Amino acid sequence: MAEISRRLARKLDKLTLPQVREVLEESCGKIDMMESVFQSVGTGLVIVDCQRNSFRVLMVNKAAERFVPFVQKMDGLPVWDCVTDKGVSTFLRDNIGSGRTNVSDEFTMTTPGGSVRFVVVSISPFITDARDGLIGSIVRIDDVTERRNQEILLHRMESLASLTNVAASVAHEIKNPLGAISIHIQLMQKAIRKKRAGDGMLPDPKFAEDYLDVVNSEIERLNKIVVDFLMAVRPLSVRMELSEPNALLSEFVSFFAPEFSASGIGVRTEFCEKCPRILLDGKLFREIFVNMAQNAISAINSRFPDGHGGLFGVSTTCDGDSFVVRFSDNGCGMDGETCARVFEPYFTTKADGTGLGMAMVYKIIKEFGGDIRVDSVQGEGTEFVVTLPVPQKDKRLLSYKAE
Structure with missing residues (x-):
């Protein structure tokens, strides 16, 4: 296409009107073919104009509109205002708006039918030649739902089939x-x-x-x-979605606050600043918190009959590959033998306990692809450490910021 335009410009003075029409029709044919290819590819593509900080959408193909919800009228709007999903919109504004490219992130989308889909959104530089430099951004949207579902299914089958x-x-x-x-x-x-x-x-x-x-x-x-x-x-019915665990934990703490307050138990939270989104089932994650909270209340009441002086803590950290949640209490604690058996089905130290609560916690965490350990000192307290994997991108892209 560019070659045709250059040839036309060089010979424009020598061409007759029919010859000019022929060259233009050839150019239009190639443009139509490129447009068809652009619309037919299975990967979602959005071309963004970054000149004069307009950040408006130049082109968007059908796959992109199928994977990510867009507003109906995008004329003149910056690309992040064209996307109705809050997470994707924020990602585009923070990166394209700042001139950063070669970055990517994964997002969860809920379709009108209620099913969950996973998409990876990547931003690449749009450069015409060395002289013009960065004139825009190419937003690539890949649907990775099938791969994620296969990973979840394979893990579940391996861990639970024999048992x-x-x-x-x-x-x-x-x-x-x-x-x-x-x-x-x-x-x-x-x-x-x-x-x-x-x-x-x-x-x-x-x-x-x-x-x-x-x-x-x-x-x-x-x-x-x-x-x-x-x-x-029994295999759990798991609905995995990319979620912010800090937000969920904060919600759970607020829900349980009256119960802790009624028992005279203080609650301390310390959440990491940059919280990654990890694959979780929100209801099952709440089940983990409920068991931890109830066990903490029981342990604290055993050491402090009136509850006063008891403290329950929830803290989170992230090292890039793993997200770690620590549940701690200053209750009666456990001896070494109890710690070694705490996740066994039917093992309990409570007179009215079933011995299945912590076994279910262990099972849920394994469904999430994580791990759990316990540290306890009898007469001083207990800490459960839950480690959950942070989803990694298929490609570790280097961050680039335009000068």
Whole structure:
């Protein structure tokens, strides 16, 4: 196209009107072909004019409009005001508005149908030649939903397949004999009641029925254990989205504040300034916090019966590759043996505990691709350290800022 224009400019004085028309039609044909290619590529592309700080959209293809929501009328608006998603809009304003290129970030989009999609937005320099330098920016939008979903599915299958199969087999084998025992005990109770109503020659009720009632109670207890076990090992229904964990934790702390206040327990938070967005299920992340908070309240009340003097802390840090959350309390603490078994199903130190709370926490964190450890000193307090991965871009791009 540029070659045709230059050839036309050099020979314009020598060309007849039909020849000029022919060259222009050839140019229009090539422009139409380039426009078709631009609109047909599967990658979202947005061309932004950065001259005179207009930052307006010059061109946008159909893929970009499919991946990211745009306003209907973009004439004259800076590119960040053309995008309705707040996260993408802020990313474009902070980078294109400052002249930075060769940067990228990942975002979560919710479609009108309610499904979640993951897109990577990258900004590259738009340069015509060495003399003009940077005249604009090219915004590239890639849909990475399938790859993210495959990664999540593969991790889930690897971590839970064997355990789920074993658990289902064990539960099936236990539930069948429990059902038969329960039916036969009920028949025995019915026969005893019938005999006693007749000749009255059977022993005192406490000799038989009370013991059978205990057996029935234990059967119900065993059945509950099996049901709880199935709940603990069943694959979680996870809806992973890119979320800001600091914002979620702040929301959880505010929600639990009245309960801590009623127990006389103080709450201390310390969140890192630059919080990355990580792949989380918000509801399951809340489940982690609920278990941590409830265990902290129980431990603090064991050391401080009136609650006063108790302190629950939540802090976060980030080293680029990992996001770390620390839940701490100054409660009764745990000994080494308890710390080693705290994530085991059915292990509990509480009289009314099920022993499944921390097992579920461990399972959720593993679903997030993270890890958890516990540090505790008996009589002084406990700290749980949760480490979650920060999603990495496919390409580590060097940041560039125009002079």
